[in-house]
Amino acid sequence: METTTDWIEEAEERRGELEDKIMEKEEAEKKLRKKIQEYEGKIRELSDALKRNNLCIIGIPEEEERGKGAEGVLEEIIAENFPELGKEKGIEIQEAQRTPFRRNLNRSSARHIMVKLAKYKDKEKILKAARDKRALTYKGRPIRLVTDLSFETWQARKNWHEIFRVLDRKNMQPRILYPASLSFRIEGEIKVFPNKQKLKEFVTTKPALQEILRGTQ
Structure with a gap:
């Protein structure tokens, strides 16, 4: 009986030690998951910051920018939808291109046009005008103007x-x-x-x- 009691007490002690280790492991995993989420959040914020001045134009047919460039497409959109903005001076486009860079022939929809403006306030001005008008068009076709953000956002x-x-x-x-x-x-x-x-x-x-x-x- 004494031997059995000692064995039970030893088993209970080992079980307690094992439970403590399991709890410690779970707590460490919880902290690790939290840390990973924090890093992912910082990466997302950095990615969004790099796209801060970017506009995404959705719904423009492929090759429409031929001869005038993607910059010309945005200028035509502004003239067609926001003529008051078109009269303003100083909206400077740094670069514009289709994305993804290579055309996927298996896609039926047109690639988006990404436009990088020189000033953040110009992007916000255009987006506000788009929200106010709600329905935008390009040569009569419905289109969308949205801000450029990371996939996660x-x-x-x-x-x-x-x-x-x-x-x-x-x-x-x-x-x-x-x-x-x-x-x-x-x-x-x-x-x-x-x-x-x-x-x-x-x-x-x-x-x-x-x-x-x-x-x-």
Whole structure:
């Protein structure tokens, strides 16, 4: 009996030591995951910073810029959609090209045109004009003008699209803020939500909003 008791006590002690090691390992893995997320966030911010002055033009047919360059395409878009901006002086384009650099013949859609402007304020001025007009065209064809962001940031922003459309139909002035926060007007105030969890917590306090967003979260 004494031998059995000693064996049980030793086994319990070893089990306790093993559980401690498992907890230490889990804690170390948790810290590592957090550190990796922090590094990924910094890389995303750096990538977005490098694209700070960039505009992305979506919907322009391939080879449309032949003879006038991609810079000429943006100038024609401004003249067609924002004639008041076209009259201003000083909007300087540093470079513009199709992306990806090589055309993929298996793609049915046209490659986007990436435009780098000399000044960030000019990019914001163009985007604001695009938001105000909402429906943009190029020679009568519908197009889009968006800011150039990293793939990770676009994915995070994409998660808001369905909710954004619902709020927009209700004229609640939704906006996607950098990097991927949602803002909208409710009860005369602008509310900002960094993620869906924060929005979900807020919605539980607003029955009317809960009904509007039913099925979108």
